[in-house]
């Protein structure tokens with residue numbers, strides 16, 4: 001090792017000498033020129049030495065560079081993975097982002113878009129209700145109350161004389177009691193949609209599930225004492241037998257749906273006119289006698305726009321009933 005080091009150090013010196021030799025011969029004429037040339041030679045020597053040093057410094061020796069590369073890779077991987085982990089985590093927030101709901105797929109349950117006819121079942125898997133049980137159609141709005149969009153939906157419903165069902169988030173009911181009072185005052189039905197929209201609520205301990213559903217009902221009753229809360233809808237439609245049994249013990253029936261325009265899926269259907277057209281098209285093409293339509297009255301302005309025309313379209317063809 002000492003010999004190799006000596007050789008490595010000596011190498012740049014040899015190259016500097018080789019480069020400087022012709023210059024020495026040419027600059028043997030005048031003193032000022034010699035000084036300039038000597039300065040140039042010195043600069044060249046420094047540059048070559050620096051370049052060589054850089055090269056040597058980046059030439060891996062058997063032990064250090066491998067460890068360095070491993071450490072660098074590990075740090076890079078950790079840096080890359082960190083945001084992904086954060087995105088995947090389900091934070092116990094009171095306002096779950098639409099993308100989270102989308103990930104769990106507020107997807108229709110089995111039996112979605114079913115065409116009811118003679119012998120059609122009102123209930124789907126796990127005995128959740130997916131149809132009204134009559135030829136009438138029902139509207140449900142989830143994830144509110146929302147100070148911006150819930151009043152707009154309520155205005156539309158009032159203008160058309162339609163009663164709907166609002167599946168409210170408990171923490172939002174706590175934050176916007178006036179909206180709960182307005183929903184009730186205008187004759188709509190209330191549905192417990194859990195305290196903070198945890199998509200894996202059904203996998204949480206029973207003690208937590210109990211607290212979650214009771215806390216939501218308490219928030220609703222803090223706004224309107226003793227108002228009936230007839231339904232429970234699991235976040236994302238992720239019902240489990242345990243959740244259904246718990247809801248039943250609290251006097252609530254599990255409420256599903258059969259028409260889902262996926263108005264939360266801006267990644268799939270865009271915003272503005274494309275989403276409005278999508279919502280309108282899906283509802284118009286899939287609604288059937290007895291349908292329960294799922295929509296959202298929180299953070300989805302396109303839903304409000306779509307219902308401005310959908311309500312008239314639906315009323316011209318169906319009786320809109322209250323659950």
Ligand SMILES: [Zn+2]
Pocket residue numbers: 101106142143193197235236
């Ligand atoms: Zn929801």
